[in-house]
Amino acid sequence: MESMNQEEFERAKIILSGSKKVLVFTGAGISTESGVPTFRGGGGAGVWRGMPFEQLSSAEMIERDLPLVWEWFDYRRGVVSEREPNHGHFAIAKAQNSDRFEELILVTQNIDGLHHAAGSHDVIELHGNIHQARCLSCENLQYLTEVGEDERPPVCSECFDSMRPNVVLFGEALDEDALLKAYEKAAACDLCIVVGTSAVVYPANMIPKIAKREGAFVIEINPEETELTASVDISVRGNAAEVLPTLLVKEV
Numbered sequence: 396m397e398s399m400n401q402e403e404f405e406r407a408k409i410i411l412s413g414s415k416k417v418l419v420f421t422g423a424g425i426s427t428e429s430g431v432p433t434f435r436g437g438g439g440a441g442v443w444r445g446m447p448f449e450q451l452s453s454a455e456m457i458e459r460d461l462p463l464v465w466e467w468f469d470y471r472r473g474v475v476s477e478r479e480p481n482h483g484h485f486a487i488a489k490a491q492n493s494d495r496f497e498e499l500i501l502v503t504q505n506i507d508g509l510h511h512a513a514g515s516h517d518v519i520e521l522h523g524n525i526h527q528a529r530c531l532s533c534e535n536l537q538y539l540t541e542v543g544e545d546e547r548p549p550v551c552s553e554c555f556d557s558m559r560p561n562v563v564l565f566g567e568a569l570d571e572d573a574l575l576k577a578y579e580k581a582a583a584c585d586l587c588i589v590v591g592t593s594a595v596v597y598p599a600n601m602i603p604k605i606a607k608r609e610g611a612f613v614i615e616i617n618p619e620e621t622e623l624t625a626s627v628d629i630s631v632r633g634n635a636a637e638v639l640p641t642l643l644v645k646e647v
């Protein structure tokens with residue numbers, strides 16, 4: 396870990412050893428070592444079938460051409476499905492499933508499902524999950540493994556209306572229950588660890604701010620400086636897959 400600022404890392408380890416209620420908040424950067432490109436690092440930019448990413452992934456496209464939206468998300472899901480969780484995802488899952496902390500709440504902006512694949516449970520997925528479909532009428536939620544590949548759009552098994560990908564698109568609001576739960580947990584934690592997010596997308600980026608305002612210690616893990624850096628207590632400069640296993644799993 397040559398690029399890491401060792402002193403900050405050591406301070407972070409000490410803080411962790413005294414923390415009971417921990418909230419880990421992740422973004423695209425935690426999946427970098429799994430080969431999933433970040434958004435602002437170029438992963439989100441681009442064109443598919445002559446259409447810009449922002450247009451394909453928009454609420455408007457759901458109304459205009461739902462089969463095309465499915466084609467696009469089936470393609471993206473295919474790419475993500477070839478990826479595997481990395482040491483960062485596994486370290487979080489291991490800490491969550493151990494008795495190191497009284498509670499470890501995991502909130503993510505990622506839709507790739509890699510936290511779940513690593514063994515984490517009760518993941519609060521603020522932007523949805525690319526492996527799920529949701530009914531346009533009754534909100535019934537199903538994994539695509541249950542729905543199958545044959546019909547696009549898939550038909551809801553409850554009310555027989557069409558289903559859409561269960562992801563938050565440009566121009567859409569986040570799931571209110573998920574957001575409120577994340578805010579509540581942020582207000583109640585004593586340590587908030589922010590991993591691999593540029594922290595520019597509202598309202599998810601309120602989570603570390605709420606935690607800080609309510610008295611929690613905030614640690615950021617990111618190889619780059621972000622909009623959050625100036626307001627956190629400790630900023631560990633490093634890759635999630637390298638920093639997290641030592642930070643979360645091994646005690647001081």
Ligand code: OAD
Nearest residue numbers: 422423424427433434435504591592593594617619634635
């Ligand atoms: P971004 O692409 O904005 O930021 C990724 C962050 O990860 C950057 O700050 C990188 O420096 C950092 N990073 C890169 N490699 C890393 C590594 N190996 N370890 C740790 N950090 C690393 O992605 P997000 O902040 O997740 O929303 O973007 C938030 C939201 O913007 C996304 O969820 C998406 C997008 O609009 C929706 O799709 C609704």
